[in-house]
Amino acid sequence: MGVQLDLFNVRAIRRDFPILQQRVNGKPVVFLDSAASSQKPLQVLEAMERVYREAYANVHRGVYTFSEAATAAYDEARAKIARFIGAPSAEQIVFTRNATEALNLLAYAYARAFLREGDEIIITELEHHANFVPWMVLARERNVTLKFIPITPEGLLDLDAFERLLTERTRIVSFAHVSNVLGTITDPAPIIARARAVGAVVIVDGSQSAPHMPVNVQAMDCDFFVFSGHKMLGPTGIGVLYGKRELLEAMPPFLTGGDMISYVGFDTVRWNDVPLKFEAGTPAFVEAIGLGAAVDYLSALSMEAVRAHEQHVTAYALERLSEVSGVRVFGPEDPRRRGGVVTFTVDRIHPHDLASLLDQQGIAIRAGHHCAQPLHQRLGVSATARASFYIYTETEEIDALVEGIEHAKRVLRVS
Ligand SMILES: Cc1ncc(COP(=O)(O)O)c(C=O)c1O
Structure with missing residues (x-):
């Protein structure tokens, strides 16, 4: 698949978002739910x-x-x-x-x-x-x-x-x-x-x-x-x-x-x-x-650059999640055919339990049917977990997500 080069200055962008400077449950906030609603920069x-x-x-x-x-x-x-x-x-x-x-x-x-x-x-x-x-x-x-x-x-x-x-x-x-x-x-x-x-x-x-x-x-x-x-x-x-x-x-x-x-x-x-x-x-x-x-x-920033950054982060997320046993990712495999949304399940862990355990690590993801119940029926699952990205998402946050999933597996003894 190959992760392409990202020329985005995410560090500088993150400084414009006061909410991202916070800690959640004692951990730096990892906000991976921008598809539901994005954070707001100071300029807005x-x-x-x-x-x-x-x-x-x-x-x-x-x-x-x-x-x-x-x-x-x-x-x-x-x-x-x-x-x-x-x-x-x-x-x-x-x-x-x-x-x-x-x-x-x-x-x-x-x-x-x-x-x-x-x-x-x-x-x-x-x-x-x-x-x-x-x-x-x-x-x-x-x-x-x-x-x-x-x-x-x-x-x-x-x-x-x-x-x-x-x-x-x-x-x-x-x-x-x-x-x-x-x-x-x-x-x-x-x-x-x-x-x-x-x-x-x-x-x-x-x-x-x-x-x-x-x-x-x-x-x-x-x-x-x-x-x-x-x-x-x-x-x-x-x-x-x-x-x-x-x-x-x-x-x-x-x-x-x-x-x-x-x-x-x-x-x-x-x-x-x-x-x-x-x-x-x-x-x-x-x-x-x-x-x-x-x-x-x-x-x-230019919307071309926004797209390129998200494609880079998505490709990285797809690659990292494919290394985690028990994870099933939904949607097109090719990051060029998909936006910055990665929906997945983890064997034997309900998405809500996963989201709660991740929250303890300061990581926010969405769990449930994401207002698309007929699609979930079609996929044959009642709920999924979803990580979604935006201009302020760093690949380190994907690493935190992967570690968080491994941690949840250990806590729930499904490793
Ligand atoms: C594809 C799509 N359509 C429509 C909506 C509805 O947006 P809103 O709740 O802001 O009206 C959403 C929100 O998640 C969405 O993802």
Whole structure:
């Protein structure tokens, strides 16, 4: 497999993350759960604190200095995020609470408006519940058929099977760009080409790709792309829906109230232009500004370098874990085909016991079904352990994980 050279200055990066300077249970913290949520650098914390300290007031509502400054910073954040994912305009960036809300927005405002009984939606067996349950609920409510692209034994999408699932009734194809369990990176191009051929719209769940690799939604030519700010150095409470302009304009609103209207009379209401049509009520503008700072941080590193670093760490983790007896790793073997997520089981140790024992060593991993229960059914396991990496992950932390697993085996006498 061969571990490639890593030119990332992780030591310098770690100094920007105060939380990583802490000790947990008397040990230096080893944080290996960034796929669930990433840690935050000072630059993001300070950007948000600056708004609260220096220019806080509601956006879009005041003509006074604080409100104008906050509105300008909010608009600038939207523009930064548009540039970050290669969107043609800032108006095509809708702020949501998170990826889950963005997917629900699509299930309500797009699918419920445009799908008819007997229409079909295709997702995949490896989806996070966020890209599963909204479609399942819709399918039941509207008599729409939900189909699943199966995975191969290696954890890749079976594109031949996808071809067979497509019909002239397929209206939506929605899939994870990177799996939060298997790490599988799915090339959107062949899926989008085939979906287009039957006139379906394509939704890409970028929750695990936008934080970790270069993304260009125009080059990808997806119809919608969603992600969460908190997984990419930003705060909680802010997510993004990108959409093609004509689709966003054709869709009815999701939530209604203030800000999303251009006129309200006693018997009429006119919607605001996109993206504000989809942003009812006071938005999480401080969080959006924080996400803008996160995007600045990532862009300064370059997303190519972020990806190269994570591939390096992932290759190292795959190599080290393969040396531990009783460890079974899921997902593609080739680190070039996977993101910085390594999901595994250890023979005769429940993942929760492993996670608790690792915590005693200051090591944080995730244990459970990772919000992908159908995928776990497909894999034939009820729970797994998951280590996930980011810009601040050092290979020494992988060594600590491997030692921690060996320690757990000794404690539980399964060596
Ligand atoms: C692939 C994928 N999609 C969607 C989500 C949902 O993200 P959020 O909980 O921020 O809405 C996650 C979170 O883990 C994810 O990994």
